[in-house]
Amino acid sequence: MSSPQIEIQLIAMVVAIACAIPGVFLVLRKMALISDAISHSILPGIVAGFFITHDLNSPILILLAALTGVITVVLVEAIQKTGLVKEDTAIGLVFPALFSIGVILIAKNANDVHLDVDAVLLGELAFAPFDRLLLSGVDLGPKSLWIMGSILLITLVLLFLFFKELKVSTFDAGLSSAMGISPIVMHYGLMSVSSITVVGAFDAVGAILVVALMIAPAATAYLLTANLKKMMLLSVGFGIFSALAGYWVAHWLDASISGSMTTVLGLVFLGVYLFAPNKGLLAVLYRHKQQRTEVSLITFLLHLNNHSEERERHINHLNEHINWQKVRSQSVLDLALKNNMITIDHKIVSLTEKGKEFTDLALEYIITNKDEKIEPMKDDFFLFRG
């Protein structure tokens, strides 16, 4: 590995971590799309800052652009407050308008501005090591590493200082007001940090992929845990992994680094989305199927319990009475047999002792709706687990 390669991976990692931390809170506060809006609407801020500083990495430019991001949030909230349109429409109206202004500003001043919309939107990590921070002639490393490093440091310091406040205002705004922690201050603080992070990162990974780095690790972690600290650690982990894996995929395909970082994130998310133990798609589908069968089983047992006459308990009668398909009735029957709840004698179904007990318990549960009645059954059946 050459030293620029190491530097690129370092920058990618720092960007990923710096994005993942505010991302967790954005996802939890249902404001994920605000990051999308900010990432687009900082464009006019960047252009204006560029006119003043003529340097894409200047701190003034970053502050100006971050200010545009905060203004976006304020504008969205102002429009929403008029009640003329819903929140999502307000977001969708504000950022394209600001972005258009930015694009037009760039196009009109194409001769003076060495700034190109593609670069802002897409970024190019591969060039990052060439822009170096020189302090009285000494090479201190790539500029963007220093910028993102300081942003990350600020984010971390703020996180440790205000973790409790952020946590309570995220999960219960009412409680946090009552405790004297203003949710509004927390809201705008988070918005400012997100804005600054987005602006700092656009140079490296581009405005749209910042959104991926913010939302995807947090959303992936959210599928795996419900604990805030674990969620933060996990999303930082996913961020770092995608930075490293993404770099090597890009190296191998000779393609955009930020694009492949996002693709890696996408694949990780897809995997977790499908296979997460409790909240993944397969687990959810399996649980639904299981529950459906169990409801059928109970219906069936209750039916048997209600009828003593043989005609009603005949195996062929099931189809017509409870209106089930053939396959379904067969599988329910098998399940009941396997659990020793019924016996079949000359095609007449009858409840066993165990089945009778179970049905009585279930009936009692349905009537009283009290949990303790079914405590012992919970181990065998999904249905009663909540």
Added chain:
Amino acid sequence: MSLTEYFELVFTDYTLRTITLGTAVLGAICGMLGSFAVLRKQSLLGDAISHAALPGIALAFLITGAKDTNILLLGALVSGLIGTFWIRGMITKTHLKTDTALGLILSLFFGFGMLLLTFIQKQPNANQAGLDKYLFGQAATLVEKDVTLMVLVTGISLVILLLFWKEFKILLFDADYTKTLGFNTRFIDILITFFIVLAIVLGLQTVGVVLMSAMLLAPAAAARQWTNKLSTMVFLAALFGAFSGVFGTAISASENNLSTGPVIVLVAAVFVTFSFIFSPGRGLLFRELRFRKNRRDLQLQKTLQFMYGIAQTHEDFTHPHAVKILNNFQGFTRKTLQKLEEKNWITLTGQDWSMTAQGFRKAKNLYNQQEDE
């Protein structure tokens, strides 16, 4: 080229005519279908889908190697639809919220698309130039074939819209009721979503991935301010969309270095701002005026109520009282007294006022919530 020149040329010049027609038709279909997106609170779905379409374009190019617009747009349609249904799956099957799902699909698909695009660019044989026009859109690349396609799609969606008008409308306003009436809500839902995706994909070439959502939203949001009726709103939105397209093209053609997409979006934004402020029913300006008028009326009524209190102490309520008595009560001026006189509630003579019969009745019934006569 100045604006007037543009309007002279638009009927004769082939390129200008094609582009203008294209953007107008695009604006119309986006406005039409965007109305449903806005009312269904799916405003940002457009943003997500337009980004999600990018890998479809790149893959279609990689597989077929052709630069034919229709094939590329077909790829965009497929990946847009995959994105849409994945969003839906995520919202219904996991505890991730709508905003997270939209943001995920938007950024992940777009990132994958970028990976493919940069990969294509490095291919030796590729005549890939022109794929990145889908990022920001280039109305200038519209040819007659593209416009024909747009007109065709607009025609089809118009027919579908008219055929299923009742179903779309009822699903929009009361989904549960629709289900109980026995409609196949799933089918109607998928149908309208499909056409929204179609409109978005159609606009990619002209305004690009990034600004497409505004094309969908802005005309509809503007139209919403002028009416409470769905059919009027759809019609107005189509109109606003078409006008944004035409004006945007005109302005961008009349200046150098102005790309069409952003200008169209800004024109649409002007429509929205204008509607927000000046629409008579919901607009901010008239709302403020209404508030002021109400406040003034309340003030007048308060003064009248105070006078009523004084007049009541006298046997004959028309007995004149000095204006000075009112000084305890702060909320009146000469002008408001004159206003009260105009309404025939009091009569002013010199420094005295006296209540009229009408004013007395009005004051008596003021808090009864019933209109006099």
